[in-house]
Amino acid sequence: MTATVLIRLSAPMQSWGNQPRGAYRASSVRPTKSGVLGLVANALGRDYGDNIDDLAALRFAVRVDRPGTIELDYHTTGGGTVPLLPGNVLGNPAWRRKAKTVDPHDPDFYEYAPPASIGRDKNGELTSKPGNTNQTRDRYLADASFLVALTGDHTVTTSIAAALENPERAVYLGRKAYTPSEPLLAGHHEHTDAPEALTAAPRAARSDTGDLLAVFEVAPGTAGSAIVHDQPISYAGTITRGARAESRPTLVNPPHQTGTTSRTTEHGGYDFFEENTP
Structure with a gap:
């Protein structure tokens, strides 16, 4: 049986690198599959050398509710x-x-x-x-919010949903200092594919109006798709990634939140970027 687990990725700061680390660390403008599955594996309590074939087999999708802005964090040491x-x-x-x-x-x-x-x-x-003196330049996304969908075997998605509610280890969005500002688990839907789940799910507070950009993992050779080097194979030692295909459609006007205030998120968390809060 197929099911889809939804993951809310909102934070004042988050980073999704897809390149080797060095003095300059870039960030993708949206979550990567390798980064999200690393977060999930950590929540499940897995170690770097553990097998991730069951997680990698899940289909990945992400909806961009608030794209955020790319910022630069400059450090010197030594x-x-x-x-x-x-x-x-x-x-x-x-x-x-x-x-x-x-x-x-x-x-x-x-x-x-x-x-x-x-x-x-x-x-x-x-x-x-x-x-x-050692210099590093880290780029990160400020005030971004994404909704990720992982679709596949019901047993795997159920274990992920439970782990996101009660993670075995601390979870973070790309770097250890970047903790989520909202609960990660945003829903678990049986017999539901990613497009349906992402279209029906409420968008984040202060999201763009109208249609929202989405990225869906698709079968290789799908018309209009692009190849990205973001299929996680192993996290042991140097991260190993393979190729996968993705399409980038827009989702027609997902619903807005209801019952929220201008000062809190849908989960009651404080919104650090709300202009009129003290």
Whole structure:
């Protein structure tokens, strides 16, 4: 028996990368199948090396309720001075001697730079040498909301629905700091395919009006479809992905929410992006 489980992905920040990690981390403009199934596997309590064939066999679809905006998070690490640790004092004779004569609360005593590249500036203070600073640029989606549909074997979708309500581990939307602002489980429908479920489900608060963009996984060779490298095969070590086909239609005017206030989401959660909230 076929069933569809619906997953609400709303958060102030979320990221769905489909490229190797490095100093520059991009984000897709919508959730990826590999990212969503990783979230689901985590909720089910599976480890990186566990088999995911049952999850990968599910058909994936996503409706874009609020596309959000791409933002840039810029970080630097390794430069400047940071607090001195006891182990650093123990392993450095000069610091051990200083520890006997200097007040340990003296800020100068507690300064050291990352041990990979330590030097002294013109004032004699310990600091990291030029070029030791690591820079990263992480892109993420701000104020986005999506509705994902996973369709397939009823037993698998039922276990996913239960795990989303009571996950074995903490769940997050792409990165560990990006936690969902609404409950993940948005519905579980038997004998219902993704287009029907996504068309009937209420849209998110503050979503675009009118028709909504959707992305559906389809059979290879379907007219008008495109090939994407986003079919998860394994999460062990380097993530392994294969190719799949998807189409991108619009859904005709899904219903709006009812019974909500301007300050809360449909689940009663605080809406951080509502303009008129204190």
